[in-house]
Amino acid sequence: MSQAVSVYSLFTDFDVSLFRAGKHFRLYEKLGAHTVVHEGKEGVYFAVWAPNAQTVSVVGNFNGWNPHSHPLYVRWDSSGIWEGFIGGIGLGEVYKYHIHTGSGEHLEKADPFALLSETPPRTASIVSTTWYQWDDEEWMRNRESHNALNRPFSVYEMHLGSWMRDPEEPERLLTYREIADRLVPYIREMGFTHVELLPVMEHPFYPSWGYQITGYFAASSRYGSAQDLMYLIESLHKQGIGVFLDWVPSHFPGDAHGLYKFDGSHLFEHEDPRKGFHPDWKSYIFNYGRNEVRSFLISNAFFWLDRYHVDGLRVDAVASMLYLDYSRQAGEWEPNVFGGRENLEAVSFLQEFNEAVYAHFPDVQTVAEESTSWPGVSRPTYGGGLGFGMKWMMGWMHDTLNYFKEDPINRKYHHDKMTFGTVYSFHENFMLPLSHDEVVHGKQSLVYKMPGDEWQKFANLRALYLYMYTFVGTKLLFMGAEFGQTSEWNVNQSLDWHLTQYAPHLGIQHFVRDLNRVYKDTPALYEKGFSPDGFQWIEYGDRDNGVFAFVRRGERPSEEVLVVLHLTPVVRDYRIGVPASGTWEIILNSDEELYYGSGIQQHAVQAEDIPWMNCEMSITIKLPPLGGFILKRV
Template identity: 80%
Template structure:
């Protein structure tokens, strides 16, 4: 094999200057392990950032995990990068970095830029490749048509390991390719426009749901190879389904092989625990003020968009990044230079992230999970915003679920929980999330949040979905919600797909499918999702009857939809004001018998010249119990 490690570099001086300035956003092309040919010899180039190391060596099966035989060379330019070429190594080689720190510690660390990892509980990195012969060119050319803010955006959020298990062996995960064979036809049938995968990056602790990441550039080996995940993404794209990844730049775990104290120093995280330790998740917070850390994180965002053709990033726990006092008591946090609680370094990072992503990938979306009233999360950075494309509307979610949990006899006292959302609904580009967080930790499944007997629970849930799909903003529903999963989500087992053989569950599944079809085919529900003139209340004050009436407006009056919600179990003959005279036809009724409804009949309604609810004309409708109607002028 010749010399154990040869001097060889993939870096140019320009690469190094960009890295040190925090402006290198494709570090995955340089750092990590890469198969190369050097001086006619095939092997692997290794490069790792460890500025506080006294020495760094490659250890693995190929050298008996001997820390003395394959030492890397530190670059002369003070970048802190160690690198070198090892002849004869191939794809699939298992390795770690042995780091002897300046403080005398001996550490064995996985490669922060590894493209693959061993299957947990093993923790070593694997020499991998992201080469793939993509066949989704049509989607990539046209995805602006599917990802734009004036297009339908109905997201199916899912966790790959617990969506469906092997029926013959429930303990076995399906592979990415097996998931493709089941998921793609299901999403096509159900009509969702996008799927959002909870984190697929390598994580050692499976019950963390993927939010405690150690391998930011490695697709989890639990489900197969990088190419297997690419096949899943490609299959979705070939069926015109976009793919969003849950991405976690907010914190990382303290596993011995991970990023924590990577070279014996607090390299990726803040040294002071008041800024560097997350009290909620017992994890560590990235040092966003460090140039090289920003390069690492933005490179990671680029990596998934570039190498995996991802169509959007849902950025986890943004609120925890924005506030220095997040989940901290007085005295447990350090004010910023102006004495405030805002994390100015994080704000700068988020703005730079979004500017860089949209500059290089203008047809994707970044979506913030942000639960506070921070101003301008989804506004452009040039207008003082953070630059995200969308923001989760957490206030709407909490208010809506709290309202629907109420027994109908009490709902009149909570009427404002439904109407209040429009006070602020156009401050941001909002996504309405009914996510995984709402169906775990004793919060109950969505169906069991609903009051009443079985029929009433399903009627309530159908009407909740109709309200979500006709309200402003884009939509997100966690797996299982579409068929009324009864148990809380359990990451260790499959969804309860057997429930779909029963009429109530089959009915709500059919209803969600029809909602998606309607959402995708009615411009009034998506063209002006973030524009105030796309929504108008007709009746928002009838708390006595718990009835709500509103209009969704499209580009022309012929697109307009009338939405009427009756959130009590009483059947009502009810007069409703309409914006234009004529014949109004019911195009969706949540109470239809095909959805396990009661089937209260309501045909087309011809308007009368009778002023009502501020409108010159009105119609009389028979409102179904705990039901919703969507009408359109014929």
């Protein structure tokens, strides 16, 4: 039998002062539910922040959900923390907090720091643990060498519930462990360096893709336990594959059991709806100026990096955080103290988040999904930047897809879309994203964005991937794109894996596999991915023939590579300037028959002493239709 609540605390006065100052970044060690032994009795210590509550009690199966049975004690220090020890209960106990608000409401809330939640649509918290016997010491010891900005980043973005399902049980979600057993060998075979998971934190509405979070510290129980997710991450690490998580500090939903009006007041969200309500997603925006909220959010980032050995965080919807007028009309927002539209509190929060993460986890990366021209997103905070490691290059993505969707006969009128990116490519540390957002809501799959008949669509798609992998910056590709998924992404079903039995799809899959191999084996393609020293245009003005050529360089100039793209559907003999004499060997050809190409074969060409395209030497090469090469001097 459970016993009455005893006075007990994991908080020291120093913990409380850090929390109230917004500087406690490991709150998950204090708040929430923790199994402890107190006065020789096993039980659970509960602690929750609810400063505007009249009373707080723990309710659950153990007391018949009686709000009067187990009241918590409020701390004497005005911190707003309610806490206490309940003996006779332990792991697996289902509970909520019953909160009697200052206005007289009675609320039942899930624990904001719960490590596990009931499987939706049920909403209670479960006393749990993140203890795990990790077996990824080698990866963690050498992680810095995998995550450095001069190393290859080929990221496979995926949603756990719709990546793959059991064909005999298509309605059932695979567990974390089942996914691990299928995913790890696939990623290793395909050659991606990292996997990025759409939000795994608990969310009540499955079609939100995980972006409407109620349990920030709980891995979604739809797929199993915390330890099951750790097994998935560990399994990837043991094969040399990093793991990034999508992280959402920008907004949260208004579900009754969640953070919204947690203690009857606007505790986590900004009270002013002009700052606290998101008009696009009908959700609520964190109050970044409140110290305790900053501690909550940065602690959450630390939690996934610490307890789950995650290698990086991709921060969602950064632009929505930075601008007070984001998706708002005149009169629907209030300027900052300087009369501007910048959200100064959010800017300060993002800077502190990045400073804290890199100070405590120097071998990880943070990546911003930021869709505007905000300056210095991936620049150090001491110079006024936001401090991220990388930023999604949304402009490159939009321009490139807009070019490729054009019929080749019209591409000469859109030629500048392929070259404009180099005007600003080195302003930030850019990641090139072909993400989930580009294959939903009527936007079509990537292959169906391409013009022409089936052969031409797949040839264009291979050329697009060749351009992405050889252009400056790191790479991200959403699941299904690697084999030419034809339908839009549907979160409620598996990818169409059966397509890989057909030559066009198998060809794309083989091409992406070989692209990853060549990318990782060619330092010129990644060592200077954020530096103008690593890129040189050779041909960027031949709009009539749809030809682009550029050189990529790494630390050793002798290992430079030449990339040639030909984006019209004819075969063309073509002279191209080269930066050095010798024999230039084709190390990857997107037109090979293995990839469902036309099979125009050419393996090596000798440079001639003929000046061309501002180069002293040149080669003549046969360009395939809608294809390209990577050439290396031998």
